[in-house]
Amino acid sequence: MTTMTITKPMSDAGHRVPTPADVPGRAGELLASLGGRAVLCDLYDEVGATVYHDLAGTGTHEVRELLALVRRIPGDVLDLAAGSGRLTLPLLALGRQVTALELSSYMLELLDQRLAAAPPALRARCLPVRADMSAFDLGRRFGAIVLGTTTISLLDAEGRTGLYRAVREHLEPGGRFLLSTVDMAATGEGPAEVDMEIVTDSGRAYRLFEHWTPDSGSRTVTLFPADLGAPGDEGPVQVCTTTIGVLPAELLEAELAAAGFSVRSRHPLPAVGERHHDVLLETEVTP
Numbered sequence: 001m002t003t004m005t006i007t008k009p010m011s012d013a014g015h016r017v018p019t020p021a022d023v024p025g026r027a028g029e030l031l032a033s034l035g036g037r038a039v040l041c042d043l044y045d046e047v048g049a050t051v052y053h054d055l056a057g058t059g060t061h062e063v064r065e066l067l068a069l070v071r072r073i074p075g076d077v078l079d080l081a082a083g084s085g086r087l088t089l090p091l092l093a094l095g096r097q098v099t100a101l102e103l104s105s106y107m108l109e110l111l112d113q114r115l116a117a118a119p120p121a122l123r124a125r126c127l128p129v130r131a132d133m134s135a136f137d138l139g140r141r142f143g144a145i146v147l148g149t150t151t152i153s154l155l156d157a158e159g160r161t162g163l164y165r166a167v168r169e170h171l172e173p174g175g176r177f178l179l180s181t182v183d184m185a186a187t188g189e190g191p192a193e194v195d196m197e198i199v200t201d202s203g204r205a206y207r208l209f210e211h212w213t214p215d216s217g218s219r220t221v222t223l224f225p226a227d228l229g230a231p232g233d234e235g236p237v238q239v240c241t242t243t244i245g246v247l248p249a250e251l252l253e254a255e256l257a258a259a260g261f262s263v264r265s266r267h268p269l270p271a272v273g274e275r276h277h278d279v280l281l282e283t284e285v286t287p
C-alpha cells in the first residue's frame with residue numbers, strides 16, 4: 001500500500017479552521033454557553049476525522065445501491081473523497097482494484113488503519129492517494145469513478161468545474177461517474193434545525209445538530225459530546241462542525257450536461273435522519 005501526494009499544494013488538513021460565527025441556531029447558542037471551554041474544530045481535521053469515523057465511518061447508507069451499480073461496470077474503481085474508507089472497503093470486497101483519493105491526511109491515516117486490519121488480498125488491491133478531487137492527475141483511467149455521501153456539495157462552483165474536468169480525463173471509454181446528492185423533490189418540509197442524540201458502536205454519545213433552511217443553500221452539522229460535564233466543570237469541550245452546500249439534483253444534472261456528461265439512471269436512496277432524501281446518479285461522458 002502506497003500513499004502519494006499529487007497535484008496542487010495544500011495545507012495538511014486542507015480545511016479552514018471554523019469560527020463560532022459558522023455555527024447557527026441552537027448549536028450556536030450551546031457553543032456560546034460553553035464560553036472558553038469550547039474547542040471548535042472542522043469535522044475533517046485531526047480531531048474531527050476521528051469523530052467522523054466513529055460516527056459514520058462504517059455506516060451502510062448508499063452502500064447497497066452503489067455496489068449494485070459498480071458490479072455492472074467492468075474495470076478498476078476510483079473512490080473520490082474516500083474518507084476513512086466507508087465505501088472503499090465494500091468496493092474492495094467486490095474484488096476490484098480501488099484507488100482511494102482523499103484530501104485529509106488524518107482521514108487517510110484512519111483508512112490505513114482499517115486496511116491494516118483487513119485481509120492481505122483485499123489490502124493489496126487498494127491504493128490510497130492524497131489529492132484534491134477538484135484538481136488531480138493520476139495518469140490513468142478507471143471503469144467507475146465514485147463520489148458518494150453527497151460529498152460533491154463540499155466543492156464550490158469552481159471546484160466542481162475542476163472535478164468534472166478531472167473525472168472526464170480519468171474515465172475509460174464507456175466508464176461511469178457515480179455520485180450522490182440531495183433530492184430536493186423528495187425532501188419535504190421540516191424544522192430548520194434537528195437536534196438528536198447518537199450513541200455509536202464504540203459506545204461514545206454525541207449531540208448532533210443539523211441546521212438547514214432550504215433558501216440558505218447550505219446546511220451546518222455540529223457535534224458536541226452528549227455529556228458536557230457537571231455544572232461548574234471547567235474542562236475543554238471538543239465541538240466539531242462542517243458547513244455543506246446543498247446541491248439539488250436538478251442543478252447538478254444541468255452542470256453535468258454542460259460539462260459533457262449524460263445521466264443514465266437515477267436511484268433514490270433511503271432517507272437520511274428526519275430531513276433529506278438523497279439520490280445516486282449514474283452518469284457517463286456524452287458520446
Ligand SMILES: C[S@@+](CC[C@H](N)C(=O)[O-])C[C@H]1O[C@@H](n2cnc3c(N)ncnc32)[C@H](O)[C@@H]1O
Nearest residue numbers: 044081082083086102103104107132133149151
Ligand atoms: C462526507 S465525507 C465522505 C467520506 C466517505 N466517502 C464516506 O462515504 O464516508 C467527505 C470527505 O471528503 C473529504 N474532502 C473534502 N474536500 C475534499 C477535496 N477537495 N478533495 C478530496 N477529498 C476531500 C473530507 O476530508 C472527507 O473525508
